[in-house]
Amino acid sequence: MIDPDHILQALDAGRWVPLADAPMVLPLDLFPPGPGVVVRSGGSSGGRRWCLQPRHHLDASAAATATWLQDIGMDPQRCLVLNPLPIHHVSGLMPWWRARSWGVPHHRLPSTLMKQPGELLRHCRDLPDWSNRAVLLSLVPTQLGRLLSHPAGREFLGEMRVIWVGGASLAKPLAEQARAAGIPLAPCYGATETAAMVTALSPQQFLAGDSSCGAPLSDVELRLGVDEALEVRTQRLAMGSWRDEQPEVLLPVANSTGWWRSGDRAQINGGLVIRGRLDTALSCGGETVFPEQLEARLMRELRVAGLPVECVLFLGMDDPEWGQRLVTLVRTSDSVVLEQLAAMTAEWPTSDRPRRWVLCPELAPTDAGKWQRQAWRDWLKRLDLAQG
Structure with a gap:
């Protein structure tokens, strides 16, 4: 587990701090002046990457959230921050950073405790x-759903003043369940590239029926860009990013006019x-998952292992707890391979x-080499219906 005190010590010493096992092989002259954090992005702009967020961007994000609280009639300096999210993600980093910026208590909630609502x-x-x-409190929808399903969880949620919910879309049934229980949700949107939240809905608006x-x-x-892609401009955009496969190339996050293009289609x-x-990415329990990358990774490992698999296709299927979960179709001449695949990815x-x-013996892309993912989802649904 990452120790926040160690992060703070490194920042105070003027260093860049990786919040996970970042491939820190970039030449130091590519880094902007420190201090700052290196955070793994979930992939809001397409593909997972590492983002460089300087310390003053974290301060700016915390200040913007404080202003939002003041706008809805709350004093940030009279708050207690509860945080069940992993600190190596920006969603878990920022609750702690807000608390220290505002001079208020911050309390970590371990994942084991989150699964025991009464305790x-x-x-x-x-x-x-x-x-x-x-x-x-900050949650992802999967955590919210678990708590809402338990009487003690609903009681716990009802004692919050604000519950920011992000990381994935809030399903309509889950939102309606929360409204019926009077839970003060504040659905929000943000990304690693933006140092967390860039929009948030007040609990009052949520309870009144606003679904934005x-x-x-x-x-x-x-603003909306090409293909209705959401674009964001703010002074706290990451100062650069890089992909695992190109650790020597520091990529810009914003375009020449300061706008960052997300991977989400939106309406304002x-x-x-x-x-x-806008791409094939899925949201599984608040994590952004890229099926095509996983397919390529698995096929590489299968070639090394010499297993007789011709192709695989990762599909996101609706799941009431996770939002979506992966199901993989496999074309192979040996059905025993399915057990080996499960072991390889354990x-x-x-x-x-x-x-x-x-x-799936008939699994194949189109003649143009494209996967018709929706057609294969429909195939899987027909299979499940036939099998009862």
Whole structure:
């Protein structure tokens, strides 16, 4: 686990800090003046990458969130920040950074505790600042769904003042369930490239039926680009990024006029509404997953292992808890290979690991070499119906 104190010590010493196992092989002269953090991006702009976020961008993000709280009638300096998100992601880094910027308590919530709503409620009620501060919480929809399904979880959520929900779209049934229980959700949108939130909806607007991600924060501009792609301009855009396969090339995040193009199709009509991805990326439990990259990775490993697999296709199928989960179709002459595939991917991250492997003798791309993913999803649904 990453120790926030170690991050702060490194930043105070003027260094760049990797928040995970970053391939820190870039020439130092490519780095902007420090200090800052190197954060793994979930891929909002297409493909996973590493982003360089200087310390003053984290400060700016925390200040913009404080202004948002003040605009809805809350004092940031009278808050308690609860954080169940991993600190090596920007979604987990920023709750801690906000708390230290505002001079308020920050409390980590381990993933094991989040799966025990009754114990979670008792644990938080024992916190010294619980009764005299407004409690702020950040969640992804998967965590929200688990808590809403349990009476103690709903009671816990009901004691929050603001619950920022991001990392994936908030499904309509989940939103309706939260509204019916009077849960103060604040759906938001942000990315590693933008140092977290760039829009947020107030709990009052959410409970009144607004289904957007809210309006831009005070330091943010939004617009729609080609193909209705969401574009963002703010002074806290990452100062550069690079991909694992090109660690020697520092790529710009913004274009020449300062706009960052996300990988999301959007609508802006008062509030921001995300309409889906422009690429094949999926959202699994708040993590962005790129099926084509996983297919290429698996086929490389299969060639090394010498297993008789002709092709694989990773499909995102709807899942009530995760949003989407991966199911993989496999064309092979040996059905025993399916068990070997499951073993080969057993150590992959949960979001990347298929929950099911399906033998598909007719699996093939089009004559043009393209995969018709929706057609194969329909094939899988027909198979499941036939098998009962």
